[in-house]
Each structure stands twice: as structure tokens, then as C-alpha cells.
Amino acid sequence: xxxxDIAEKSGVxxxxxxxxxxxxxxxxxANRARVMAVxxxxxxxxxxxxxxxxxxxxxxxxLVVRGVGNPFYTAVIRAIEQAVRAAGYxxxxxxxxxxxxxxxxxxxxxxxxKLRGLILLGGCFDYTPExxxxxxxxxxxxxxxxxxxxxxxxxxxxxxxxxxxEARRAVAHLIERGHRRIAILLDSTCDHSISQLRYRGYxxxxxxxxxxxxxxxxxxxxxxxxxxxYSGTARLLKRRPDLTGLFxxxxxxxxxxxxxxHDGGKRVPEDCSVIAIDGIDISAYMIPTLTxxxxxxxxxxxxxxxxxxxxxxxxxxxxxxxxxxxxxxGGSVRAx
Amino acid sequence: xxxxDIAEKSGVxxxxxxxxxxxxxxxxxANRARVMAVxxxxxxxxxxxxxxxxxxxxxxxxLVVRGVGNPFYTAVIRAIEQAVRAAGYxxxxxxxxxxxxxxxxxxxxxxxxKLRGLILLGGCFDYTPExxxxxxxxxxxxxxxxxxxxxxxxxxxxxxxxxxxEARRAVAHLIERGHRRIAILLDSTCDHSISQLRYRGYxxxxxxxxxxxxxxxxxxxxxxxxxxxYSGTARLLKRRPDLTGLFxxxxxxxxxxxxxxHDGGKRVPEDCSVIAIDGIDISAYMIPTLTxxxxxxxxxxxxxxxxxxxxxxxxxxxxxxxxxxxxxxGGSVRAx
DNA sequence: TTGAAAGCGCTAACAT
DNA sequence: ATGTTAGCGCTTTCAA
Numbered sequence: 066x067x068x069x070d071i072a073e074k075s076g077v078x079x080x081x082x083x084x085x086x087x088x089x090x091x092x093x094x095a096n097r098a099r100v101m102a103v104x105x106x107x108x109x110x111x112x113x114x115x116x117x118x119x120x121x122x123x124x125x126x127x128l129v130v131r132g133v134g135n136p137f138y139t140a141v142i143r144a145i146e147q148a149v150r151a152a153g154y155x156x157x158x159x160x161x162x163x164x165x166x167x168x169x170x171x172x173x174x175x176x177x178x179k180l181r182g183l184i185l186l187g188g189c190f191d192y193t194p195e196x197x198x199x200x201x202x203x204x205x206x207x208x209x210x211x212x213x214x215x216x217x218x219x220x221x222x223x224x225x226x227x228x229x230x231e232a233r234r235a236v237a238h239l240i241e242r243g244h245r246r247i248a249i250l251l252d253s254t255c256d257h258s259i260s261q262l263r264y265r266g267y268x269x270x271x272x273x274x275x276x277x278x279x280x281x282x283x284x285x286x287x288x289x290x291x292x293x294x295y296s297g298t299a300r301l302l303k304r305r306p307d308l309t310g311l312f313x314x315x316x317x318x319x320x321x322x323x324x325x326x327h328d329g330g331k332r333v334p335e336d337c338s339v340i341a342i343d344g345i346d347i348s349a350y351m352i353p354t355l356t357x358x359x360x361x362x363x364x365x366x367x368x369x370x371x372x373x374x375x376x377x378x379x380x381x382x383x384x385x386x387x388x389x390x391x392x393x394x395g396g397s398v399r400a401x
Numbered sequence: 402x403x404x405x406d407i408a409e410k411s412g413v414x415x416x417x418x419x420x421x422x423x424x425x426x427x428x429x430x431a432n433r434a435r436v437m438a439v440x441x442x443x444x445x446x447x448x449x450x451x452x453x454x455x456x457x458x459x460x461x462x463x464l465v466v467r468g469v470g471n472p473f474y475t476a477v478i479r480a481i482e483q484a485v486r487a488a489g490y491x492x493x494x495x496x497x498x499x500x501x502x503x504x505x506x507x508x509x510x511x512x513x514x515k516l517r518g519l520i521l522l523g524g525c526f527d528y529t530p531e532x533x534x535x536x537x538x539x540x541x542x543x544x545x546x547x548x549x550x551x552x553x554x555x556x557x558x559x560x561x562x563x564x565x566x567e568a569r570r571a572v573a574h575l576i577e578r579g580h581r582r583i584a585i586l587l588d589s590t591c592d593h594s595i596s597q598l599r600y601r602g603y604x605x606x607x608x609x610x611x612x613x614x615x616x617x618x619x620x621x622x623x624x625x626x627x628x629x630x631y632s633g634t635a636r637l638l639k640r641r642p643d644l645t646g647l648f649x650x651x652x653x654x655x656x657x658x659x660x661x662x663h664d665g666g667k668r669v670p671e672d673c674s675v676i677a678i679d680g681i682d683i684s685a686y687m688i689p690t691l692t693x694x695x696x697x698x699x700x701x702x703x704x705x706x707x708x709x710x711x712x713x714x715x716x717x718x719x720x721x722x723x724x725x726x727x728x729x730x731g732g733s734v735r736a737x
Numbered sequence: 738t739t740g741a742a743a744g745c746g747c748t749a750a751c752a753t
Numbered sequence: 754a755t756g757t758t759a760g761c762g763c764t765t766t767c768a769a
Contacts, residue, residue, distance in 0.1 A: 115762035
């Protein structure tokens with residue numbers, strides 16, 4: 066069923082139908098009513114492809130999220146959606162898997178949907194000029210930045226916490242409370258991503274405290290999921306039952322770790338303290354409440370949108386914004 | 402930039418470019434290479450609207466998810482996506498908010514994207530013939546069914562657990578272990594949705610055991626989120642500190658409830674047992690592990706796709722499938 | 738206030 | 754193997 070069918074059935078021209086459908090003023094009430102009646106009767110819905118083809122797209126902004134089920138992103142996405150809508154833009158959301166690369170995906174999206182700009186949530190850290198050449202609209206990296214790439218600072222924008230510094234802070238929090246045998250639970254020490262950055266912060270904190278790095282206390286799970294975190298922690302515990310502190314690079318890994326510690330006979334925090342980074346909702350409901358560095362999820366989203374709009378409207382330049390995480394002292398850490 | 406630009410720049414016609422882009426065989430290697438070079442150089446990406454307009458859409462199936470951040474859905478969505486892809490169809494995902502109605506959304510989506518069928522995840526329970534008239538493609542309700550509507554059984558398909566029966570089973574599980582003062586934590590007793598059905602099961606279990614319904618033990622939070630569940634449980638506890646069992650209608654509410662019980666001085670399960678329905682990943686990592694009726698999330702998704710494909714291909718009829726939930730005995734329930 | 742007609746970018750006959 | 758061209762369904766001039 067097309068606009069032509071509606072036109073015929075209501076005895077007017079396609080242009081009149083189009084006018085009615087698009088709320089143009091120059092249509093007689095009689096025709097408007099007649100057309101609407103037919104539209105409703107036939108449950109006609111315009112073909113959006115045809116529409117998009119002719120209409121200069123209403124200003125749309127794309128959001129490419131890498132890593133579908135990550136609970137940390139939900140609040141960020143919500144904030145981005147609101148900010149985008151408040152600014153009078155439309156948000157086009159596109160999810161990709163962790164294995165996929167976000168740059169080609171974003172480029173396709175941008176061209177296909179005639180986007181004005183892009184926000185990348187949870188991407189890689191190793192952009193090079195060649196890789197981003199495909200992007201011909203402004204973009205902002207949200208929750209990560211280009212730590213391992215070769216881009217000039219004038220070539221990209223980002224909003225993120227300082228992952229390394231915050232990780233250092235988390236580990237220092239444990240050290241200050243007397244911990245010396247502190248393990249780290251991470252995805253990988255060399256994934257060119259968040260995991261690697263937070264690992265650096267861990268090493269830095271140890272070094273500053275004069276504690277030698279002990280590879281046995283580094284547990285790489287090769288995955289961000291909870292099952293991997295659980296079994297990783299169990300292995301760690303078997304290897305080094307003398308640990309007194311654990312830094313997990315994400316809240317969800319920390320949750321699984323706490324369970325593994327419990328099942329391994331360690332009480333949290335009496336026998337082992339746990340600290341993490343993220344601040345997902347559910348971590349506040351753990352028993353004990355997880356001590357974690359809360360990323361400002363809303364602010365991350367809002368600032369990313371603000372930065373992008375400035376870029377689009379030509380009133381801003383590429384910038385890298387650093388936000389602070391906030392320490393929530395739950396009950397999962399105590400002094401030894 | 403259009404296909405025409407590419408054609409000019411590479412000195413061939415638009416059809417040749419189109420052929421190259423669509424991997425048609427009848428193109429000389431020389432031309433193919435030339436065109437691809439230009440495409441890459443200019444980072445050309447075809448306009449998908451124009452493409453979709455012309456091409457008989459690859460068979461696409463729409464998935465309308467109502468209630469964005471619900472963790473229960475993530476595994477179901479993953480299963481649906483896989484099953485759809487395995488069957489050679491494409492999945493078009495559309496998220497809507499809990500306040501929005503999924504039927505018009507689904508109808509628009511179906512017509513706009515020329516969908517072959519629809520899966521509705523987490524919709525309402527009160528469809529009427531008028532309301533679904535707009536849907537002119539087969540659809541399957543996933544994880545819910547039309548308990549409060551007036552549809553004929555031949556007019557719709559669904560795959561879900563028997564919410565009322567499973568709720569009854571959960572509550573009976575507590576009753577069998579000697580509990581008498583059993584509270585229920587729910588969204589609302591009359592939302593025409595999952596909450597209401599599970600409330601019925603609660604009432605039924607009590608009745609069968611000869612336990613009179615005590616309204617003070619019914620806590621309506623008016624929301625599914627954890628903050629509401631936490632404060633609801635706190636109120637409940639103040640009102641009826643003598644309760645020994647709690648049935649939460651979702652895992653995430655149960656998690657918040659366990660925290661509230663803990664903060665209110667009740668140990669789980671020593672002082673109060675907790676049981677729920679859903680089986681989200683994280684509930685296995687609670688301390689104690691949450692006892693819950695696990696919905697077969699993968700199966701829910703796979704069966705929904707199977708049903709829909711049979712409908713689309715004309716080899717099946719509208720059916721309502723009931724799946725079993727599986728009891729996971731965690732540590733949150735004990736006998737009194 | 739209306740209708741006719743020119744595209745939007747692309748694919749797929751149909752020619753060559 | 755390649756080019757020409759007729760639409761796909763819609764919006765939007767431009768005329769009437």
C-alpha cells in the first residue's frame with residue numbers, strides 16, 4: 066500500500082495526501098478529514114525509506130554502543146538520549162558486538178542515515194588517522210579516550226574519567242588502609258582498552274608505595290563476564306590465599322569476585338577487601354555494599370552531547386574532557 | 402556523494418558500480434578494482450534508504466522491546482537474534498518505554514520496514530481485536546500472553562511461562578517449608594500485567610494452604626526498580642516485622658529486598674526466606690545465592706522465533722506455548 | 738487550495 | 754561485460 070492508493074481511495078492527488086500526512090496548512094478541512102479516514106481505515110503507514118530519501122533528514126545524531134549487555138552503559142545511554150532530544154535532535158542508536166569494530170559501523174551509519182554527528186560508547190583506544198578518515202562527521206568518544214592511538218589532540222573529542230588515575234586511586238585506597246597483598250582482577254593486561262589502562266594505574270599505585278609487582282596477584286580472565294570473573298577469583302584464591310585486598314576493574318566483576326571469595330571461605334571485608342570502578346545500580350545492593358569509584362554516568366552522557374553539539378554547530382573545537390569519579394565507601398573495604 | 406560520483410570518477414556507468422557494490426559476477430576484474438579503489442578513496446557508503454526502497458527487503462523480522470533497561474530481557478534478545486539470523490532472516494530491533502504502547506509502535510515498524518513478522522517482548526496483556534487490527538503481519542508475544550484481553554486463542558501467538566502457576570509454586574515452596582507469614586513484593590496488584598498475574602498465584606497458594614490473605618503483607622511499589630523495591634521492603638518490615646518469608650516478583654526486586662532485610666536487621670535466610678522469579682545472571686552471585694524460578698530465557702526466545710517462522714511460512718497456526726520455569730535452590734530459603 | 742511532475746539514490750531489467 | 758533507463762514511494766517545487 067502506497068500513498069497513491071490512499072490518494073485514489075480518497076479521491077485526491079498524492080500531493081494532497083502528502084500534505085495531510087505532513088501537517089501542511091494548505092489543505093481544506095474536508096480533504097484532510099477524508100484522507101485521514103482512509104489512512105486509518107487502511108492502517109496506512111508511510112514508507113520511511115522513501116521518506117528519508119527525499120527529506121533532508123531532521124538533524125540526527127548517531128550513538129554506536131559497543132558491547133551490548135554492559136549494564137554500565139544503560140544510564141549513560143539514557144542521559145545521552147535525553148540530552149539529544151532536549152537539543153532538538155533525534156537519536157539513532159546502533160549496537161554492535163565487542164568483537165566488531167565501531168569505526169566502519171559508525172561511518173556506514175553516518176552516511177546511510179545522514180547523521181550530523183556521532184557518539185561512540187565503549188570503543189577501542191587505538192584510533193589512527195587512517196582509521197578515522199572514513200568518519201566525515203564530528204564524533205565524540207564517550208567513556209573512553211584515545212590512549213593507545215596516534216591521533217593528534219585536535220583530531221578527536223572525548224569525555225571520560227582518567228582510567229589510569231582512578232585505578233591508581235582505588236588501589237591507593239587499599240594501600241592506605243594497610244593492604245600490601247593486593248590482587249587485580251581484569252580482562253587482559255594488554256587489550257589496548259580500559260583493562261590495560263586500569264592495570265597501569267594498579268602498577269603505578271603499587272610502585273608509589275614501594276610494593277613490588279607480584280604477577281601471581283594479577284588475574285586475567287580474558288572476558289568481562291561474571292562467570293569468568295568468578296572462576297578467575299577462585300584460581301587467584303587457590304594460588305594466593307594470603308591476599309587481603311582485591312581490585313576489580315568493573316563492578317560486575319567485583320560482584321562475582323565477592324561471591325567467589327565467600328565460597329572460598331573468605332569474608333568480605335574481614336578477610337579480604339574489595340574495591341572496583343563503575344558504580345552500576347545493583348552494586349549498591351550488595352552485602353556488603355560494594356566500595357567503588359562511581360563514574361558520573363549522566364554527566365558522561367550529557368557532556369558528550371554538549372561537546373558534539375558544539376562541534377556540529379561550529380562553536381567548539383575538539384577537546385578531551387576528563388571527569389572525576391566519586392568514591393562510594395561501601396562496606397567491602399576495611400583496614401588491616 | 403552518490404553512486405553517480407563514483408561512476409564518473411572511475412569512468413564506468415552507475416550499473417557497473419552497483420554491480421561491484423553488490424558482488425555481481427558480470428564485472429571485469431579491472432573495473433572491479435578501479436571502482437573499489439575509488440570507493441575506498443572517497444569512503445563512499447551507499448545510501449541505505451535508496452537501497453531499501455528498491456530492493457525487495459531481505460526477509461526481516463521486527464523485535465519490539467518494552468521496558469528498556471530490564472536485565473531479564475538481555476538473554477532473551479540474544480537468543481532471538483541468533484535464532485532469527487540462523488533462519489536467514491534479519492532482525493530489526495526497536496526499543497520503547499514502559500509507558501508507551503507497543504502495538505502502534507509495532508505496526509509502524511512493520512509497515513515502514515516491510516517486516517515479515519513481529520516479536521513483542523514485554524508487552525501488555527490486554528489486547529483486543531480492535532487494538533491488533535493495525536498489525537497485518539504475524540506476531541508472537543514473548544514472555545507474556547494475553548491474559549487480560551479478549552482475543553480468541555486463534556488470533557495470537559505467545560510463548561511464556563505460566564506466570565500465575567509459577568508464582569503459586571514459588572509461594573508454595575515457602576509454605577511447604579513451614580512459612581505462614583509470607584509477604585509479596587510487587588509493582589501493582591492490578592496492572593493488567595505480570596505483576597497482577599503473579600499476585601494471583603500468591604493468593605492461590607495461600608488459599609490452597611488455608612492461609613488467609615493479609616493485606617499488610619502485600620507491598621506494592623508502583624515500580625519495578627530496585628530503589629522502589631528497597632524502600633517498599635523497608636516499609637513492609639516496619640509494618641510486619643514478624644514476616645518469615647518474602648516472594649518478590651522479579652529477581653532484581655529480590656536483590657534490593659535482601660539488602661533492605663539485611664539493613665533492617667533480618668538475616669536471610671535465618672530470619673526471613675526470599676524467593677523470586679526470573680533467573681537473571683547476577684542473582685546467582687548474591688550472598689546467599691537467590692532461590693528463584695529460572696525462566697528459560699534462551700528457550701523463550703528460540704520458541705518465539707520458531708512459532709513466528711511457522712506463521713510466516715504458513716506451516717503453522719496461532720498457538721500459545723507454555724514453558725516451565727526451573728527452580729534453582731539457592732541459599733535464600735530455609736525451613737522454619 | 739489543489740494537482741502534475743521532477744527528482745532523491747539506488748537496483749535490475751533490458752539493450753548492446 | 755557494460756551502459757541506458759525505468760521505476761521504488763515519497764516530498765516539494767511550480768502552475769493552475
